Amino acid sequence: MRALPAPWILLLIASCTGTERTRDAKADPSRESERGLAAHIVDLSLSEGRAYELLRELVTQAPHRLSGSDGAARAVTWAQATMQRLGLANVRLHRCMVPRWERGAPEQVRVLKPAPAHALACLALGGSVGTPAAGVEGEIVVVRTSSQLEALGTAVRGKIVLFNRPMPRALRNTFAAYGASVPQRVSGASRAAKHGAIAALVRSMTTRIDDVPHTGGMRYAPDVPKIPALAVSTMAAEELAKMAKAGPTWVRVRASCRMLADVESSNVIGEIVGSEKPDEVVVIGGHLDCWDVGQGAHDDGSGSIECLEAARLLIAAGLRPKRTIRVVFFMNEENGLRGALAYAKDHANHKHVAAIESDRGGFEPKGFTSSARGDAFARYKAIVDDLRPFGMGVLIPGGGGADIGPLGLQGVPLFGLLPAWNRYFDYHHSKRDTIDAVHPRELALGAAAIAYLALRLANE
Numbered sequence: 001m002r003a004l005p006a007p008w009i010l011l012l013i014a015s016c017t018g019t020e021r022t023r024d025a026k027a028d029p030s031r032e033s034e035r036g037l038a039a040h041i042v043d044l045s046l047s048e049g050r051a052y053e054l055l056r057e058l059v060t061q062a063p064h065r066l067s068g069s070d071g072a073a074r075a076v077t078w079a080q081a082t083m084q085r086l087g088l089a090n091v092r093l094h095r096c097m098v099p100r101w102e103r104g105a106p107e108q109v110r111v112l113k114p115a116p117a118h119a120l121a122c123l124a125l126g127g128s129v130g131t132p133a134a135g136v137e138g139e140i141v142v143v144r145t146s147s148q149l150e151a152l153g154t155a156v157r158g159k160i161v162l163f164n165r166p167m168p169r170a171l172r173n174t175f176a177a178y179g180a181s182v183p184q185r186v187s188g189a190s191r192a193a194k195h196g197a198i199a200a201l202v203r204s205m206t207t208r209i210d211d212v213p214h215t216g217g218m219r220y221a222p223d224v225p226k227i228p229a230l231a232v233s234t235m236a237a238e239e240l241a242k243m244a245k246a247g248p249t250w251v252r253v254r255a256s257c258r259m260l261a262d263v264e265s266s267n268v269i270g271e272i273v274g275s276e277k278p279d280e281v282v283v284i285g286g287h288l289d290c291w292d293v294g295q296g297a298h299d300d301g302s303g304s305i306e307c308l309e310a311a312r313l314l315i316a317a318g319l320r321p322k323r324t325i326r327v328v329f330f331m332n333e334e335n336g337l338r339g340a341l342a343y344a345k346d347h348a349n350h351k352h353v354a355a356i357e358s359d360r361g362g363f364e365p366k367g368f369t370s371s372a373r374g375d376a377f378a379r380y381k382a383i384v385d386d387l388r389p390f391g392m393g394v395l396i397p398g399g400g401g402a403d404i405g406p407l408g409l410q411g412v413p414l415f416g417l418l419p420a421w422n423r424y425f426d427y428h429h430s431k432r433d434t435i436d437a438v439h440p441r442e443l444a445l446g447a448a449a450i451a452y453l454a455l456r457l458a459n460e
C-alpha cells in the first residue's frame, strides 16, 4: 500500500495505541504504513464487523445447501441480494450444471448378530446408491488398508466391508491426517465391490471418538457394480470391529438415497472494481454449497462469509484497490467441483493476478498457505508478516484450496487462509457444523486477514 486515504491516517493515529503494534512498526519504519493498514483493518473488523451476522443470515435462510437442492437455490438468491445490498459492483450469477443427490429417508445400519440387535449411528455418503427397500444383509469384514482388502480378495463376496482406518492422530496437521484416511471414503465402495462385497461402511473422518457420523463425497469406479456406501460414527466403527474380531457379526443396511439428473445452478460473483487496473483481478472466495446435515457453518459458510466481509470492510474503510477484488461464491465444491471448473474455464481470458480461498473452517486464523515458490514466496511472506502482531503472520507452502485449484493450473498464485486446525474435523460434514461452533471474533479475524492480503495483492 503506497498512498493511503486521509481518513484512514486519522483513524490509524486514533487507534494505534497497542504497545505490541507500536513496537512492531518501530522495528522497521519503512513498513510502518503497511502495518498500520493491517491494524486498521483488524480494528474495524473486530469492532464493527458483520461477518457473524452475515453467517447467521446465510445458515438460517439456507442451512442445507447441497448442490441442486432448494437450499442451494435459496443460498444463491440470498448471496446475490446480499452482495448488492453491501455495495459490491457487477454482482452476477455465473451459471453451471451441478449433480443432484438426495439422501431420502434416514438411513439405517442395524446390528443383527450378535444379540441384542441394535442400530448404529450412520449417514449415507454423498453420491451413494440406495439399497432395496428391505435393505441388504451381510457379515462384516473389517479392513484398515486397501492391501488388506486386496489380500482378502473374493473372501469379501456377499459381505459388507467396514473400512476402519482412523485419521492418524499423531499427525499435527489434521488436514494431512484427513488426506491420509479419506481415500477409503472416496473409493472404498468400488474397491470392495470389485471383489463382490454388497455394501461398504466407512469409519467417519474425525479424530474424535464419539457417536456423530460424518458424511462426505464418494465416487464409483466405472465398470464395477455400484454398492451402497455409508459412514458410521467412530464409536460404531470401533464397536463393529470389536464384535467382528470376537465372532461372526451381521448387519443390515438400508438407505433410500439416489442420484438424480444434473440441474442448473450458479456461482455468485461480486466485485470492488480496481481504480487503476480494473481488468486485473484478485479472486477471494469459498464455496456456497454444503452437505445436507448441520448448517455448513464452518464448511464453508465461514469461508464464503469471510471473503464477503473482507470486501465489505474494504468498502466501508474507503480502501479502494488498484486492481479488482472479485468475491466468488463457488457452487458444488462438496460433490463435483463443477462451479470451480466452470469459473476457471469461462474466465480463462481474465487476468487473475492471485486467488485466495478460505475453506478450512472459521477458526482463529494463523496466516496463509501459498502455492508460490522462490522470490515470489519471499515477497508474499513479507506481506503476510504484517499480520504477525495479530497472530496471523504465518505463510507456509501449500495449495490454496479445491475451488481455486483450477486457476492454479492456469498459473495463478494461490493462497489459502490457514486457521487453527485441531477442531475442524470435530464438525466437518456432520450435524455438529452449526453456527454455535463458530466464534464471532475468530470469524472477524479471518475476514480481516483476507481483506488485508487481498488489498496488498491488488495494489502490488
Ligand SMILES: [Zn+2]
Residues within 6 Å of the ligand: 287, 299, 300, 333, 359
Ligand atoms: Zn469445504
